[in-house]
Amino acid sequence: MSSSRFIAAITTALALACLAAGAVFADEAPAEFFAQQPIMTGAQLSPDGQRIAFISSLQGRNHIVIERFKPSFSRSIVAPGDEWEFEWVRWANADRLVISASFFAMRAMTEVTETRLFSVATLGQDLRPIIKPATFKVVGSRIPKEHLPAQIQDDVIDWLPDDPDHILVAIDADHDGSTEVRKVNVNDGDFDVVQDGFAGFRNWITNPNGEVALGWWQSDVDELVLSRRSADGSWVESDRPAWLAAGFVPVAFTGNDNIVVAVGPGEKGRKVARTVDLSTDQFVDTLFEHDVVDAEIVIKDSHSGSAVGVGFTEHLPEHFYFDEAARRLQATIDRALQDTTNLIVSESEGKRQILIFAFSDTNPGAYYLWDRDEKSLNLYSEAYKGATDYPYAPIRPVTYAAADGLEIPAYLTTPHAKSAAPSPAVVLPHGGPHARTDMSYDFLRQFLASRGYVVLQPNFRGSSGYGQAFAEAGLREYGGKMQDDLSDGAAWLVDAGIADPERICIVGWSYGGYAAAMGAVKTPDLYRCAVSINGVLNLPVQVTQEREYVGADNWVGNIGLEGESLRAVSPYHQAAKIEIPMLIIQAADDPIVRRSQGRGMHDKLSGLDKDVRYVEVEFGGHNMHTMEARLALLDAIEAFLEQHLQ
Numbered sequence: 001m002s003s004s005r006f007i008a009a010i011t012t013a014l015a016l017a018c019l020a021a022g023a024v025f026a027d028e029a030p031a032e033f034f035a036q037q038p039i040m041t042g043a044q045l046s047p048d049g050q051r052i053a054f055i056s057s058l059q060g061r062n063h064i065v066i067e068r069f070k071p072s073f074s075r076s077i078v079a080p081g082d083e084w085e086f087e088w089v090r091w092a093n094a095d096r097l098v099i100s101a102s103f104f105a106m107r108a109m110t111e112v113t114e115t116r117l118f119s120v121a122t123l124g125q126d127l128r129p130i131i132k133p134a135t136f137k138v139v140g141s142r143i144p145k146e147h148l149p150a151q152i153q154d155d156v157i158d159w160l161p162d163d164p165d166h167i168l169v170a171i172d173a174d175h176d177g178s179t180e181v182r183k184v185n186v187n188d189g190d191f192d193v194v195q196d197g198f199a200g201f202r203n204w205i206t207n208p209n210g211e212v213a214l215g216w217w218q219s220d221v222d223e224l225v226l227s228r229r230s231a232d233g234s235w236v237e238s239d240r241p242a243w244l245a246a247g248f249v250p251v252a253f254t255g256n257d258n259i260v261v262a263v264g265p266g267e268k269g270r271k272v273a274r275t276v277d278l279s280t281d282q283f284v285d286t287l288f289e290h291d292v293v294d295a296e297i298v299i300k301d302s303h304s305g306s307a308v309g310v311g312f313t314e315h316l317p318e319h320f321y322f323d324e325a326a327r328r329l330q331a332t333i334d335r336a337l338q339d340t341t342n343l344i345v346s347e348s349e350g351k352r353q354i355l356i357f358a359f360s361d362t363n364p365g366a367y368y369l370w371d372r373d374e375k376s377l378n379l380y381s382e383a384y385k386g387a388t389d390y391p392y393a394p395i396r397p398v399t400y401a402a403a404d405g406l407e408i409p410a411y412l413t414t415p416h417a418k419s420a421a422p423s424p425a426v427v428l429p430h431g432g433p434h435a436r437t438d439m440s441y442d443f444l445r446q447f448l449a450s451r452g453y454v455v456l457q458p459n460f461r462g463s464s465g466y467g468q469a470f471a472e473a474g475l476r477e478y479g480g481k482m483q484d485d486l487s488d489g490a491a492w493l494v495d496a497g498i499a500d501p502e503r504i505c506i507v508g509w510s511y512g513g514y515a516a517a518m519g520a521v522k523t524p525d526l527y528r529c530a531v532s533i534n535g536v537l538n539l540p541v542q543v544t545q546e547r548e549y550v551g552a553d554n555w556v557g558n559i560g561l562e563g564e565s566l567r568a569v570s571p572y573h574q575a576a577k578i579e580i581p582m583l584i585i586q587a588a589d590d591p592i593v594r595r596s597q598g599r600g601m602h603d604k605l606s607g608l609d610k611d612v613r614y615v616e617v618e619f620g621g622h623n624m625h626t627m628e629a630r631l632a633l634l635d636a637i638e639a640f641l642e643q644h645l646q
Helices: 003-020 032-036 324-338 445-452 468-472 481-495 511-522 540-549 555-560 563-568 571-577 594-608 627-645
Strands: 043-046 051-058 061-068 074-078 087-090 096-107 110-121 133-139 144-146 155-158 166-171 180-185 191-195 201-207 211-219 224-229 235-237 249-253 257-267 271-277 282-288 295-300 307-315 317-322 341-346 353-360 361-373 376-382 395-401 407-413 423-427 452-456 499-509 529-533 582-587 611-615
Touching: 003 452, 032 087, 032 445, 032 627, 043 087, 043 353, 043 499, 051 087, 061 087, 061 096, 061 361, 087 133, 133 445, 155 201, 166 611, 180 499, 191 211, 201 249, 201 376, 211 249, 224 529, 249 295, 249 307, 257 295, 271 295, 282 307, 307 324, 317 324, 324 341, 324 353, 341 611, 395 481, 407 445, 407 481, 423 627, 445 452, 445 499, 445 627, 481 511, 499 511, 511 529, 529 627, 540 571, 540 594, 582 594, 582 627, 594 611, 611 627
Parallel strands: 423 452, 423 499, 499 529, 529 582, 582 611
Antiparallel strands: 043 051, 051 061, 061 074, 087 096, 096 110, 133 144, 155 166, 166 180, 180 191, 201 211, 211 224, 224 235, 249 257, 257 271, 271 282, 295 307, 307 317, 341 353, 353 361, 361 376, 395 407, 407 452
């Protein structure tokens, strides 16, 4: 069958399947529909293309599921430990998978995230840790002692496709701020140190032969310092070539030992991807440059490890391939799946089987399996159970001008049943704050729209992805222009006739929860109510809690305020100015924003006789990662908004 006939056959089959499966949608999806966790995420194909491993939420916890679909179907499930959660899974070889797990622990009086690496057999048996602590000898003793385990243990820098029993892992085993590189046996955890840590280096890059060839770190004066391995194996510090001084960061080699892909500022103010010839320290080609958004990640070939493309997000996450074979493959897939954004997420050996994640603004996503030998493309699984049982509200990108003239990109979600009259609206700022919103599935956005609310999600100044100048515009603007950008967005909704000025609420999570509370402080006449979810509400306390471990300089650099100035933009210390109803939702086990933040704000507002409601969820963490936690969150928000906006 020709390629064109193959694509046509696939397209026709998919269209007929969609028509046959067309559902009669209910008017309103239940909260349980939005609260559910994905049944399949982070999926990876086995080297032989006969099995898929992925993460699935079962009873509120991430489990590893291993499914064999050829020649017959079977399933194995790996459960997490009591205190840790699985984060990702990848096939190391045909017989074992490598799994990353995270948990929370105390270091230097501060609760931090720790990671560990495990491996497991393909039948889900023999789960074992594979990063062993370093040892040292105590003076006067012949008995070796183990170091305190490294905090981060899942930084795999090379999967060594030509050596399937080993991986290269960068790890700060000595807790001195530098990382060594270990060659780790995935079967038993035995390792050899192939590169000692030195001079604070934390970032290592391997060449196409799997050898550690480059190392770089950020100096005390905020400059990149680069070292290269010479032909005799020694390391030579760079003389800061012009490309490095310009802010470009090396990411990965191409198939050439001398050519590296680096990401840095382009002429249009956005991050670009360029190739650099290390033998001449000159730029070679510009691989990717976008007018609006940054190059975000460099995509590596799963078998060779060479750089083949760039990931970016204009409105949805996309992949651009500068490798010709990869670009042709992507074009073929896009012709077969025309109504979705399609990401190649995994490939078998020889690229005979390809796993594709297809999604859109109104489709949470599904996995498709393309078998190139059989010339077939089949739906493997939806990301969420019953994902197509209910319709999703459409989303469109918008921009509006902030008070100082800066253009703010945002996303507007409009309910299906929106009336002609101005609607009740929710301003929904993202967390971070150095992150961004896009058009990918967002359960809270879609839930609010299903209840009849117009939703505006601004990428306020300080958001990532829109260039360095836009990101830096948010520095030291907590409670200032970052907050004003949200107010200007609400005003734009009113001026455009979209929102009823008497029925606007601000709702946010994490930093967004802070922004919601500050909206109540700073612009009480603009919003009818405010909802803070795991929000940082007492900035001085947050700084104090993190000072010992991460240092307060990070906070001061971003917020730019201390003492009374910091309290001036802290909702807790400005609680007397809040005149609108406020809902505070807090996870008791949130390690990032401790429950004392939510409880303290509730007590402060109650003591001032303010209209405040407090909902505490016992188990949910910072992201409310269980269905029970999200259901409690949605139920509380729905009741609160009905009371104040309907």
